[in-house]
Amino acid sequence: MAAPGTASLLRAAAASSRRWLLAASRGAAGRPSGDCVAARTPGRFFGVSARARLSSEDKVTVHFINRDGDKLTAEGKVGDSLLDVVVDKNLDIDGFGACEGTLACSTCHLIFEDHIFEKLDAITDEEMDMLDLAYGLTETSRLGCQICLKKFMNNMTVRVPEAVADARQSIDMSKNS
Amino acid sequence: MGSSCGRVCWKWGSPLRRLPGFSRLLSTAALAPQICVVGSGPAGFYTAQHLLKHHRLARVDIYEKLPVPFGLVRFGVAPDHPEVKNVINTFTQTAHSDRCAYYGNVTIGKDVMVKELQRAYHAVVLSYGAEDNRILGIPGENLSGVYSARAFVGWYNGLPENRDLKPDLSSETAVVLGQGNVALDVARVLLSPLDILRKTDITEGSLAAIACSKVKRVWLVGRRGPLQVAFTIKELREMINLPGTRPLLDPADFTGLGDVIKDIPRPRKRLTELMIKSAREKPGEKEAALWASATKEWGLKFQRSPLEVLPATDGKQARGIRMAVTRLEGSGESARAVPTGEVEELECGLILSSIGYRSLPLDSSIPFDPKLGIIPNSLGRVQGAPGLYCSGWVKRGPTGVIITTMNDSFDTAQSVLEDLQTGVLNLSNSKEGFKSVRSILHSRGVHPVTFSDWEKIDAAEVARGKLAGKPREKIVDPQEMLQLISH
Numbered sequence: 289m290a291a292p293g294t295a296s297l298l299r300a301a302a303a304s305s306r307r308w309l310l311a312a313s314r315g316a317a318g319r320p321s322g323d324c325v326a327a328r329t330p331g332r333f334f335g336v337s338a339r340a341r342l343s344s345e346d347k348v349t350v351h352f353i354n355r356d357g358d359k360l361t362a363e364g365k366v367g368d369s370l371l372d373v374v375v376d377k378n379l380d381i382d383g384f385g386a387c388e389g390t391l392a393c394s395t396c397h398l399i400f401e402d403h404i405f406e407k408l409d410a411i412t413d414e415e416m417d418m419l420d421l422a423y424g425l426t427e428t429s430r431l432g433c434q435i436c437l438k439k440f441m442n443n444m445t446v447r448v449p450e451a452v453a454d455a456r457q458s459i460d461m462s463k464n465s
Numbered sequence: 466m467g468s469s470c471g472r473v474c475w476k477w478g479s480p481l482r483r484l485p486g487f488s489r490l491l492s493t494a495a496l497a498p499q500i501c502v503v504g505s506g507p508a509g510f511y512t513a514q515h516l517l518k519h520h521r522l523a524r525v526d527i528y529e530k531l532p533v534p535f536g537l538v539r540f541g542v543a544p545d546h547p548e549v550k551n552v553i554n555t556f557t558q559t560a561h562s563d564r565c566a567y568y569g570n571v572t573i574g575k576d577v578m579v580k581e582l583q584r585a586y587h588a589v590v591l592s593y594g595a596e597d598n599r600i601l602g603i604p605g606e607n608l609s610g611v612y613s614a615r616a617f618v619g620w621y622n623g624l625p626e627n628r629d630l631k632p633d634l635s636s637e638t639a640v641v642l643g644q645g646n647v648a649l650d651v652a653r654v655l656l657s658p659l660d661i662l663r664k665t666d667i668t669e670g671s672l673a674a675i676a677c678s679k680v681k682r683v684w685l686v687g688r689r690g691p692l693q694v695a696f697t698i699k700e701l702r703e704m705i706n707l708p709g710t711r712p713l714l715d716p717a718d719f720t721g722l723g724d725v726i727k728d729i730p731r732p733r734k735r736l737t738e739l740m741i742k743s744a745r746e747k748p749g750e751k752e753a754a755l756w757a758s759a760t761k762e763w764g765l766k767f768q769r770s771p772l773e774v775l776p777a778t779d780g781k782q783a784r785g786i787r788m789a790v791t792r793l794e795g796s797g798e799s800a801r802a803v804p805t806g807e808v809e810e811l812e813c814g815l816i817l818s819s820i821g822y823r824s825l826p827l828d829s830s831i832p833f834d835p836k837l838g839i840i841p842n843s844l845g846r847v848q849g850a851p852g853l854y855c856s857g858w859v860k861r862g863p864t865g866v867i868i869t870t871m872n873d874s875f876d877t878a879q880s881v882l883e884d885l886q887t888g889v890l891n892l893s894n895s896k897e898g899f900k901s902v903r904s905i906l907h908s909r910g911v912h913p914v915t916f917s918d919w920e921k922i923d924a925a926e927v928a929r930g931k932l933a934g935k936p937r938e939k940i941v942d943p944q945e946m947l948q949l950i951s952h
Contacts, residue, residue: 382515383871386555390548393868417699420732423872451872459882461520 348437351445352398354381356460359445366439370432370446371396381448389433391415394422396432399447405430407440424449497522498885499898501586503573503827505529506536507870508592508857510556515878517562520885524564526586526899530572531625532914532946533922534560536594538867539939540624543650544665545657547936552867560916566899569914570947574828576911577902583852585901587890588881591831591840591847591855592874595822595863601642605774606818609633610783614647614819621654621671623939628670633782634678636814640786642771643819644687645695646866649704651817652683656761658709666936680815682713683763688770688802690793691718691740692725695864698736704763705743711756713764714744729797740765768792769809770802774816785812822863838862845877852890854881918950925949 345366350373352360360380364373371385374396387393391414400408405428411419415434422429429449500516502509505527513525533539535553542549560567573579573593582589598615600606610633619627639655641648654662659676667675687694705712719741726737748756769788777784787810791802824840826833832841832849839862840847840855847853856877857870865873884890906913922940929938940946 382518382875383511383868386552386867386871387548388551388554390551392546392548392551393866395868395871413702414699416735417697417702420735421697421866421868423868425731451875459519459879459886461522461882461886462518 345439348439348442350437350441351443352379352381353445353447355448355450364437366437368437370398370435370437373437374432383451384448385433391418391431391433394418394431397422397424397429397449398432398435399426399449400428400430401445402428404441404444408435422449423451496892497524498588498890498892499524499526499586499896500588500590500881501526501528501582501898501902502590502592503528503579503582504536504591504593504857504859505534505567505569506592506594506857507538507552507556507867508594508859508874509536509590510534510559511871511874512590512592512856512878513565514555514559515875516881517559517564519878519882522564523885524566524898526566526568526902527560528571528573528577528582529567529569532569532943532950533919534567534569534916540619540622542622543618543654544621544667545653545661547665549867567914567916567919568899568902569919570943570952571906571911571913576909577905579828579830579853581905582902585897585899587852587892587894587896588884589853590845590877590881591827591853591859592857593824593827593859595824595838595858597823597825598818599821599823601771601818601820603771603773605776605783608774608776608783609781610636610814611774611816611818614641614643614651614817615822617651617817618647621667621675623668623941625941625943628668628941632674633815634674634680637679637681638811638813639680639683639815639817640811640813641683641685641817641819643695643821644685644693644765645819645821646697646700648685648817648819649696649700651819652685652763653704653707655680655683656707656710656763661708664934666930666939668939668941669933670941681761684766684811684813685763686766686769686771686788686811688768688791689800690767691722691737691765692733692797693800694736694740694765697866698732698739701736701739705739707763708755709759710761710763711759712743713762714740715764716745718765718767719744766811768802770804772808775810783814783816785810786816822858824859824863845873845880846884912947912952914947914950914952918952921950922946 347363348366349361349363350370352362352374354360362373362377362379364376368376369389371389373379374381374384383395386395397419408430411430415431419425419429419431426449498520500523502513502525509527513527516523516525527534535556538550538553559565571577573582579589598613605611612630612632616627616630617632620630620632641652654667654675655678659672662672662675722737722741726734768791770791771786772789773787774783775785775787776782787808789804790807790809792805793800794803795801824838826835831853832847834841840859842848842855842860845854845856845860847855854877856874860877861873881890885892926937926939930936940949
């Protein structure tokens with residue numbers, strides 16, 4: 289088995305620098321990670337808040353079904369947005385969160401289970417305006433940057449929708465086979 | 466994969482070395498695909514990103530004709546839409562990958578030809594977008610006061626080739642032909658309060674010109690009806706709520722539409738409902754007060770097709786536009802505008818045609834469909850040209866937002882990855898990549914701008930912007946950019 293390649297080191301470095309870039313740009317856009325209320329009103333400046341001490345009650349596990357069918361499981365804290373989870377845990381979802389949570393794209397489009405979807409906070413016009421442009425829109429679609437983790441979401445499964453019309457088998461030559 | 470198999474087999478000893486091609490497997494350098502991308506806008510960067518992510522050895526070089534990267538993200542997205550430009554962060558990360566290199570100030574088709582790139586790289590991806598615009602093809606189109614929206618957008622966004630546009634903003638009424646998001650962008654920039662514009666990255670020169678503008682009223686004119694508008698709801702909402710302005714929407718244009726839209730898909734339905742509401746409903750107290758005190762206005766005119774730009778008495782300046790009144794045949798996206806015989810004239814001194822961007826052929830060796838304005842391709846593989854691919858607007862046509870281009874670029878990258886995997890792209894022919902391009906450029910006196918050079922230009926723009934309370938002050942002269950990095 290070959291030694292861990294530079295690719296994986298690069299990804300780790302990229303992930304941490306991306307987190308830094310995201311935190312920096314959110315500082316500019318006015319939204320600290322973990323403060324989900326601010327996420328719904330992009331542009332208001334709160335400054336970066338210290339994260340509260342964690343207890344297990346704060347943890348929420350989410351399963352993401354990726355476009356290629358892979359299940360990615362990650363843990364976040366109550367109040368994190370689903371975009372926060374994807375970025376913080378460096379989940380391998382192509383192109384997710386292009387506008388970094390500012391309601392200027394629809395790349396964080398996720399499909400929810402019916403029983404979870406019903407309990408989500410009401411959608412705003414601003415979110416719906418962008419969601420309307422998403423590919424593969426369903427009855428239970430929302431934008432991940434606007435959905436904050438709550439306890440009832442523990443162990444929920446969300447699906448990453450197809451991005452293009454023809455779902456060809458995705459080619460990944462980034463790992464040793 | 467080849468390289469891991471090579472390392473494992475080698476441990477088993479010499480008999481395996483007699484396998485044909487085995488010794489090549491030992492050298493991972495020979496197996497690193499060399500790929501180049503032409504164009505550093507979203508298409509180029511997203512294609513590169515996907516390739517680098519999904520292939521652990523591929524090297525991707527991105528070429529760009531301007532010194533500075535990012536294409537329409539820098540030069541197309543409106544100054545008051547900074548969130549859309551956040552994608553620059555992910556592109557920057559891609560450029561920092563040690564298997565990626567950016568080479569600005571290199572014009573493919575002039576400084577180096579596509580055939581030379583094909584000799585140097587296993588795969589060449591054309592992502593150079595649409596640098597031209599569709600023309601109206603009507604008399605008077607070349608009168609003073611008539612501009613393409615593309616040039617106007619380039620002007621306020623600091624695109625070097627448009628910096629001397631000097632648009633005439635001395636008339637009260639402007640007409641924008643077209644009802645897409647670009648049309649809304651130019652209307653909004655023409656009518657936005659200066660206090661908003663001066664805090665954006667709009668260029669100093671264009672801000673000064675807009676500060677002296679006499680334009681008070683902008684009409685967005687479309688050949689078809691409300692159900693065929695190409696702009697999207699977020700941008701329309703923004704326009705309706707633009708401080709200091711009031712919308713002029715004729716309720717008669719929306720008669721009976723409420724019933725028609727009952728069962729259509731949600732995006733088109735909500736967009737139409739918003740127009741109907743703004744046209745027909747009495748505004749709330751707050752809105753009514755804002756509109757009463759507005760000094761500027763904008764409106765939509767439907768079913769008007771431009772026939773002629775009318776000259777002023779001096780014969781050189783536009784003074785108005787003559788339009789055919791149309792009726793619609795068919796419905797929905799495929800409705801056609803048919804002249805009724807009636808004509809109408811609208812007085813105006815500024816006409817911006819926003820009827821679409823257009824790609825140009827890069828190099829006579831590349832297949833190009835002049836009618837569709839795209840490179841003929843199948844899933845991003847250029848037809849009849851193995852090793853050549855395309856992504857973005859030059860592949861599908863100049864429409865869509867960044868996410869559309871992102872998905873399309875990932876799709877093209879998939880085709881490249883498939884071809885690498887199946888051997889359609891033959892890696893046993895080792896390619897030199899930039900090494901051979903560098904000597905070609907050197908022999909032609911061309912000095913590429915690296916990504917860290919761009920970062921110096923970036924830092925200078927941000928520093929200058931800070932002095933003016935803006936995110937950046939764009940440098941619009943390419944010579945100034947090159948001097949800054951001592952080229």
